[in-house]
Amino acid sequence: MSNNIQKIKKKKQEWEEKVLKPALESFGLKESPTKFYTPIDAQGFDFLSKVGFPGEYPFTAGIYAAQPGMPVPRVGRATTQRRSRPEAARLVRAAGYSGYGTAEDTRDYYKELQERGDRGGPNLAFDLPTQCGYDSDNPLIRGDVGKVGVTVDTLRDFEIIYEPFQGETELDRIASNFTINAPANIIIAMYFALAEKRGIPLEKLRATPQNDILKEFVARGTYIFPPGPSMRMFRDSLVFLNEYCPRINITSAGGYHIRGAGATREQDLAFSMAILIAYLQEGVNAGLDVDSFAPRFTINQFGGSMEMFKEIAFHRASRRMYARIVKEKFGAKNERSMLLRGGRMGAHIGCENTTIQRPLNNLTRSVIGAVASALSGGEGTAYPPYDEPLVMGRGLESSQLARDATRIVHYEAKLGTVRDPLAGSYYVESLTDEIEEAAWKELDKIEAMGGAVAAIENGYMQREVAKSAHARQRRIESGEDLMVGVNCFVGEHELELEINHLVPPVYDPVRREQAEEKQIRNLTELKKNRDNRAVAKLLKELKDKANKEDENLIPHFIECAKAYVSEQEMCDVLREVFGEYEPVSL
Amino acid sequence: MNEEKKIRVLIAKPGLDGHDRGAKVIALGLRDEGMETIYTGLRQTPETIVQSAIQEDVDVIGLSCLSGAHKYLFPRVVELLKEQEIADILVIGGGIIPKEDIPFLKEKGISEIFVQGTMVGEIADYIREHVRTVGHQSAANS
Numbered sequence: 187m188s189n190n191i192q193k194i195k196k197k198k199q200e201w202e203e204k205v206l207k208p209a210l211e212s213f214g215l216k217e218s219p220t221k222f223y224t225p226i227d228a229q230g231f232d233f234l235s236k237v238g239f240p241g242e243y244p245f246t247a248g249i250y251a252a253q254p255g256m257p258v259p260r261v262g263r264a265t266t267q268r269r270s271r272p273e274a275a276r277l278v279r280a281a282g283y284s285g286y287g288t289a290e291d292t293r294d295y296y297k298e299l300q301e302r303g304d305r306g307g308p309n310l311a312f313d314l315p316t317q318c319g320y321d322s323d324n325p326l327i328r329g330d331v332g333k334v335g336v337t338v339d340t341l342r343d344f345e346i347i348y349e350p351f352q353g354e355t356e357l358d359r360i361a362s363n364f365t366i367n368a369p370a371n372i373i374i375a376m377y378f379a380l381a382e383k384r385g386i387p388l389e390k391l392r393a394t395p396q397n398d399i400l401k402e403f404v405a406r407g408t409y410i411f412p413p414g415p416s417m418r419m420f421r422d423s424l425v426f427l428n429e430y431c432p433r434i435n436i437t438s439a440g441g442y443h444i445r446g447a448g449a450t451r452e453q454d455l456a457f458s459m460a461i462l463i464a465y466l467q468e469g470v471n472a473g474l475d476v477d478s479f480a481p482r483f484t485i486n487q488f489g490g491s492m493e494m495f496k497e498i499a500f501h502r503a504s505r506r507m508y509a510r511i512v513k514e515k516f517g518a519k520n521e522r523s524m525l526l527r528g529g530r531m532g533a534h535i536g537c538e539n540t541t542i543q544r545p546l547n548n549l550t551r552s553v554i555g556a557v558a559s560a561l562s563g564g565e566g567t568a569y570p571p572y573d574e575p576l577v578m579g580r581g582l583e584s585s586q587l588a589r590d591a592t593r594i595v596h597y598e599a600k601l602g603t604v605r606d607p608l609a610g611s612y613y614v615e616s617l618t619d620e621i622e623e624a625a626w627k628e629l630d631k632i633e634a635m636g637g638a639v640a641a642i643e644n645g646y647m648q649r650e651v652a653k654s655a656h657a658r659q660r661r662i663e664s665g666e667d668l669m670v671g672v673n674c675f676v677g678e679h680e681l682e683l684e685i686n687h688l689v690p691p692v693y694d695p696v697r698r699e700q701a702e703e704k705q706i707r708n709l710t711e712l713k714k715n716r717d718n719r720a721v722a723k724l725l726k727e728l729k730d731k732a733n734k735e736d737e738n739l740i741p742h743f744i745e746c747a748k749a750y751v752s753e754q755e756m757c758d759v760l761r762e763v764f765g766e767y768e769p770v771s772l
Numbered sequence: 773m774n775e776e777k778k779i780r781v782l783i784a785k786p787g788l789d790g791h792d793r794g795a796k797v798i799a800l801g802l803r804d805e806g807m808e809t810i811y812t813g814l815r816q817t818p819e820t821i822v823q824s825a826i827q828e829d830v831d832v833i834g835l836s837c838l839s840g841a842h843k844y845l846f847p848r849v850v851e852l853l854k855e856q857e858i859a860d861i862l863v864i865g866g867g868i869i870p871k872e873d874i875p876f877l878k879e880k881g882i883s884e885i886f887v888q889g890t891m892v893g894e895i896a897d898y899i900r901e902h903v904r905t906v907g908h909q910s911a912a913n914s
Contacts, residue, residue, distance in 0.1 A: 314788035329844030407790015542888045656800040672889040
């Protein structure tokens with residue numbers, strides 16, 4: 187073997203001298219603009235330990251042995267079978283991320299989807315007041331009610347949102363997703379209260395709350411309490427869900443928000459792993475066997491950049507690194523615990539790489555992401571839709587184009603037919619190693635600080651991400667990093683292509699505009715008519731329980747939800763006990 | 773000796789939106805451009821922003837919002853400045869602002885809206901050109 191490497195090294199030297207150098211000279215170049223990888227770059231590559239078979243440790247080639255991928259399409263004209271229904275008992279996955287305005291607005295939106303044949307469970311986007319623990323009637327948050335998602339103040343809102351989900355789409359037959367973090371336990375409790383009222387046992391519920399609070403301090407920003415008490419809330423959810431809700435995922439963590447906030451690839455990977463370690467440790471500290479809960483950790487998304495090969499390598503490295511952490515650091519025995527599960531999307535370009543300038547170019551970009559996705563073990567998903575940077579509430583045309591791009595990558599280009607097709611590539615294997623090594627180095631640094639919580643409390647992660655974002659902007663301004671139509675190819679003979687919408691926006695703009703006033707009226711009415719003595723008593727009990735560090739607050743949140751205690755009322759009590767997070771300065 | 777007072781800019785995040793990559797990048801970028809920048813952090817109300825602007829004696833307020841609440845929040849800042857009879861602070865904004873909202877915001881007194889893809893250098897040039905130097909001096913003397 188090493189004899190062979192010696193031979194290649196010698197040959198490479200000759201090639202550089204006799205072939206490459208004269209070629210560069212003829213172009214007037216000192217350095218080659220292109221690279222070529224050889225076995226020299228993948229020395230010591232051991233297939234079984236570094237890659238292995240799909241569905242086997244260390245899962246570099248994929249977390250499952252085979253990927254069913256996308257469903258077999260119905261062939262033929264659209265009109266013939268569009269509404270044919272799958273068998274009634276089949277579990278229906280959560281739909282696309284959606285929700286706006288008041289509960290009524292979102293209910294009607296889901297009704298429309300159902301009329302069009304969509305049977306997905308709600309994948310709820312909440313508005314910012316809900317995500318930050320404020321009620322709609324709080325004057326401090328004016329302007330934000332119902333904007334980026336549906337507003338939820340009390341159980342009443344859940345009751346309304348879920349009106350279309352009955353019978354064939356009853357709660358035990360659908361899966362719901364909740365993009366909620368700081369007040370995740372309160373929102374889950376509202377869902378439990380709804381199930382209880384409908385007579386559905388908790389163990390039959392299927393859902394995925396995002397419940398990834400630590401990344402909120404680094405990116406996205408919907409924190410409420412300081413990191414310490416936030417981890418207690420996380421522990422409560424982990425322990426409760428583990429005991430009573432075998433079909434609810436505990437968290438849907440992932441680094442793509444951190445990347446979107448500016449982190450480099452290595453920071454994204456290291457910070458996400460540090461955060462996952464903190465969550466796993468919380469379960470272990472609660473006295474649970476890691477294999478009892480880790481299989482219900484899921485991944486939202488990782489990564490995101492235009493550099494296709496690096497993103498593919500990044501996903502391979504992520505799977506391997508997580509498996510190693512869970513196995514070696516936590517001593518897991520069950521292989522299911524080691525899966526970076528749920529990242530069906532695989533590699534993608536990241537929303538931050540879409541441009542408002544010549545927005546159709548974003549379709550080209552997302553197709554590159556779809557290819558990267560398919561080659562990285564994902565489903566060839568083209569993401570995001572091209573109008574991502576233009577609007578809130580994506581257009582139906584752009585969603586159709588994104589779905590079609592995914593289908594073309596899968597069915598026409600047939601990129602989904604081979605698992606980990608770049609395994610063994612000198613380039614991709616060396617990149618995978620390089621990214622993983624750099625991430626381990628950064629992770630060790632964070633662990634030495636005391637782990638993710640400490641590295642957030644002292645502001646390390648936040649400052650590093652801001653620094654990286656700043657560095658990227660400087661590279662864009664200097665032209666070192668190029669974005670077509672933004673900092674290059676913007677001459678006067680370039681066409682500034684505009685887009686038109688043929689189909690009206692998915693969310694009714696008038697209802698969206700009126701949501702705040704309407705919700706304030708609804709909530710005022712509700713607060714007047716509920717049993718306010720019971721509410722006061724429950725809130726007092728909440729305070730007592732919150733003061734006891736060992737107490738799991740979820741059962742009490744359920745009681746509060748049933749009495750229509752509002753989200754902010756519960757959060758305010760917790761704010762008093764836990765304090766509020768004070769962000770670090772730049 | 774350069775006696776010229778540096779332009780002071782308050783970069784502010786009104787509302788609950790937590791996407792502050794842009795705000796931070798601009799705060800750091802304008803610093804590179806020789807300005808003094810103060811970043812408010814997240815979750816400011818229009819009231820706290822105007823208060824900070826007065827306290828910090830800034831020449832410019834840069835508002836950033838990606839949540840869709842700009843149509844309420846940005847004009848509210850201008851309104852509060854007017855109520856306090858402050859006419860010498862330049863108010864600019866950015867974020868995910870649909871094109872059709874820009875005329876409305878300008879009508880409400882936001883001088884310019886910078887969308888994604890804008891170079892910090894352009895923003896700096898705009899500020900230098902439009903900052904109300906006269907008012908700036910009087911503010912410094914007050």
